[in-house]
Amino acid sequence: KVGEEVKSSLINFLAKLSGTNGQPDPSFGWNNATDPCQDKWKGVTCDSQNRSLVRRIYLNQSSLAGVFDAASLCNVPPLGKSLLFIKLDQNSIGGQLPAAISNCRNLIRLLLGQNQFHGNLPDSLAMLKNLKRLDISYNEFSGNLPNLSQKSGLTTFLAQHNELTGEILNFDLSHFEKFNVSFNDFTGPIPVVTGQFDESSFMDNPGLCGPLLKRDCYIQENSTNVEDGKKSKVVSKDEILMYSGYSLLGLVVICVIIYKLVKRNKREEKGDSDDKVASVDDGIEKHSAVSSDHNTGASRSDFSVNSTESAMVSTSLVILTSPVPNGLRFEDLLRAPAELIGRGKHGSLYKVICENGMVLAVKRIKDWAITSSDFKQRMEKIYQANHPNVSPALAFYSSRQEKLLVYEYQQNGSLSRFLHGTQSRRAFDWMSRLSVAASIAEALAFMHQVLHPDGIAHGNLKSSNILLNKHMEPCISEYGLMVVDDQDCSSLVNVNGFKSMQKTEASSPNAFKLDVYGFGVILLELLTGKLVQNNGIDLTKWVHSVVREEWTVEVFDKALISEGASEERMVNLLQIAIKCVNNTPDARPTMNQIALMINTIKEEEERSAAYEP
Numbered sequence: 001k002v003g004e005e006v007k008s009s010l011i012n013f014l015a016k017l018s019g020t021n022g023q024p025d026p027s028f029g030w031n032n033a034t035d036p037c038q039d040k041w042k043g044v045t046c047d048s049q050n051r052s053l054v055r056r057i058y059l060n061q062s063s064l065a066g067v068f069d070a071a072s073l074c075n076v077p078p079l080g081k082s083l084l085f086i087k088l089d090q091n092s093i094g095g096q097l098p099a100a101i102s103n104c105r106n107l108i109r110l111l112l113g114q115n116q117f118h119g120n121l122p123d124s125l126a127m128l129k130n131l132k133r134l135d136i137s138y139n140e141f142s143g144n145l146p147n148l149s150q151k152s153g154l155t156t157f158l159a160q161h162n163e164l165t166g167e168i169l170n171f172d173l174s175h176f177e178k179f180n181v182s183f184n185d186f187t188g189p190i191p192v193v194t195g196q197f198d199e200s201s202f203m204d205n206p207g208l209c210g211p212l213l214k215r216d217c218y219i220q221e222n223s224t225n226v227e228d229g230k231k232s233k234v235v236s237k238d239e240i241l242m243y244s245g246y247s248l249l250g251l252v253v254i255c256v257i258i259y260k261l262v263k264r265n266k267r268e269e270k271g272d273s274d275d276k277v278a279s280v281d282d283g284i285e286k287h288s289a290v291s292s293d294h295n296t297g298a299s300r301s302d303f304s305v306n307s308t309e310s311a312m313v314s315t316s317l318v319i320l321t322s323p324v325p326n327g328l329r330f331e332d333l334l335r336a337p338a339e340l341i342g343r344g345k346h347g348s349l350y351k352v353i354c355e356n357g358m359v360l361a362v363k364r365i366k367d368w369a370i371t372s373s374d375f376k377q378r379m380e381k382i383y384q385a386n387h388p389n390v391s392p393a394l395a396f397y398s399s400r401q402e403k404l405l406v407y408e409y410q411q412n413g414s415l416s417r418f419l420h421g422t423q424s425r426r427a428f429d430w431m432s433r434l435s436v437a438a439s440i441a442e443a444l445a446f447m448h449q450v451l452h453p454d455g456i457a458h459g460n461l462k463s464s465n466i467l468l469n470k471h472m473e474p475c476i477s478e479y480g481l482m483v484v485d486d487q488d489c490s491s492l493v494n495v496n497g498f499k500s501m502q503k504t505e506a507s508s509p510n511a512f513k514l515d516v517y518g519f520g521v522i523l524l525e526l527l528t529g530k531l532v533q534n535n536g537i538d539l540t541k542w543v544h545s546v547v548r549e550e551w552t553v554e555v556f557d558k559a560l561i562s563e564g565a566s567e568e569r570m571v572n573l574l575q576i577a578i579k580c581v582n583n584t585p586d587a588r589p590t591m592n593q594i595a596l597m598i599n600t601i602k603e604e605e606e607r608s609a610a611y612e613p
């Protein structure tokens with residue numbers, strides 16, 4: 001049976017949706033005396049197996065004239081988690097689309113077309129990871145689109161006949177079945193259009209340009225003033241603001257350059273700043289080394305610098321986030337107590353608590369033979385790629401001897417800890433594991449696609465580098481930090497039993513295939529619940545041998561078997577994992593292919609969960 005809390009939230013939701021008098025149509029049957037699933041409330045579909053879970057709400061064409069109170073649906077955890085489809089099109093629903101919609105985090109379809117919604121679309125829409133179809137057409141939505149273009153799972157986006165403005169994001173239309181943004185007020189270039197879409201998807205947006213619309217983007221930017229017959233440039237209010245913004249930015253840049261020059265002169269008087277920083281950090285190292293056992297994370301090393309030192313280094317911290325997170329300064333970092341929480345082959349990791357309470361993770365890499373300008377460029381490119389499931393460095397510092405990278409500290413730890421820790425494993429069900437796999441695959445596919453021209457792969461993908469954010473969503477950390485050395489390759493060589501792989505760097509083509517291998521191992525961990533290396537037994541070898549002996553089911557985590565997870569879909573995921581850990585790098589699929597394959601399994605899982613009566 002559906003819980004009382006869920007029932008009253010649903011009744012509240014329908015009351016708000018019904019209009020000003022808040023009196024839902026009694027013929028819908030939504031009342032406290034009955035059960036939404038057993039008594040078949042109008043428009044409610046429940047899970048075929050677990051009759052306490054509401055999967056769909058279909059109230060299209062139902063003469064509803066109230067508002068969409070997303071909070072009453074999505075902020076109630078069992079309902080927010082279980083709902084997959086919301087269909088409210090062809091009503092007269094008004095008001096805004098509330099940001100709370102993102103708490104219905106497993107939504108696959110959100111269909112709101114032909115209503116009277118207005119106001120901006122909430123940015124949180126982009127957080128709906130599983131969303132495949134979004135229909136907001138024939139409403140009065142205005143403002144810019146949230147960043148939906150990075151959601152590679154989206155296959156339908158219908159936004160025609162609204163008052164939307166700003167640029168259409170760079171949607172990859174090759175993945176779309178339906179796409180329509182016509183009859184709005186969008187500006188700028190249209191996305192690259194592949195075969196199935198034509199002008200009708202974009203028409204009646206006077207500010208849009210691109211070959212398909214036979215409107216050259218360059219000419220349009222410099223459009224002529226036809227009225228007075230002269231070839232004068234039309235300068236809009238937006239342009240004036242933009243140009244004054246540029247001038248302001250220019251001034252700021254000049255100020256910064258002058259400031260840096262003055263600082264550099266001072267530095268030259270006092271000696272090389274790199275050495276100073278190194279000596280400050282050597283101080284850190286000494287503190288840590290004396291008191292620490294890095295594996296227990298029990299060490300605590302307070303470090304501080306005097307004001308001259310901090311003034312010298314403050315300009316060398318390159319802040320990537322905009323605006324600066326809580327006014328982060330290098331001095332704050334150096335003054336804050338730091339706790340050594342890990343020391344791997346590639347560097348050390350400190351947890352740093354700043355005075356203002358901000359908690360950061362600082363990765364310190366020594367002796368990476370990369371020039372500061374190459375390193376800066378690399379970090380900026382990774383930062384600009386900007387995928388919601390990738391945690392970029394917020395700031396970095398680079399000297400010849402060492403690099404410091406500042407990340408947000410994630411309280412919920414890593415996927416490795418979550419999977420192999422004692423408390424959380426039981427709660428990690430099949431659907432959650434599949435979603436984690438799909439999110440990482442999608443994020444990595446995106447990063448590979450964007451950073452392929454620059455040859456920047458992750459280079460060190462493993463479950464301890466997948467962090468869980470405050471919403472327990474997986475975020476890939478430390479992207480592009482590692483130069484994969486001979487030793488790393490040789491460990492792979494041993495694991496794979498092949499010896500031909502040459503020295504691979506996180507910037508060589510093989511590095512992308514190495515990421516695929518790393519991802520395959522993560523899939524194996526998710527499926528088996530086992531550690532990569534356990535008492536000398538290598539996970540990939542073990543899986544290969546079990547599969548060869550045709551005891552495939554033996555491979556899977558017992559928790560998944562007892563939960564009744566679909567064996568067929570687990571085997572399908574296992575097959576993908578095995579392809580990823582193929583001995584021959586070239587035989588491994590690309591991350592894009594992998595993301596598509598995993599999404600197909602996930603869709604099957606969702607279809608079976610949302611049973612069609």
Ligand SMILES: Nc1ncnc2c1ncn2[C@@H]1O[C@H](COP(=O)(O)OP(=O)(O)OP(=O)(O)O)[C@@H](O)[C@H]1O
Nearest residue numbers: 341342344345346347349361407408409410414464
């Ligand atoms: N931003 C972060 N927030 C919270 N925990 C983190 C963060 N980054 C890393 N960790 C965790 O801290 C521990 C140490 O991280 P570190 O990156 O030094 O180790 P590693 O990933 O095991 O090794 P390496 O990256 O050097 O190969 C790991 O368990 C990792 O999951």
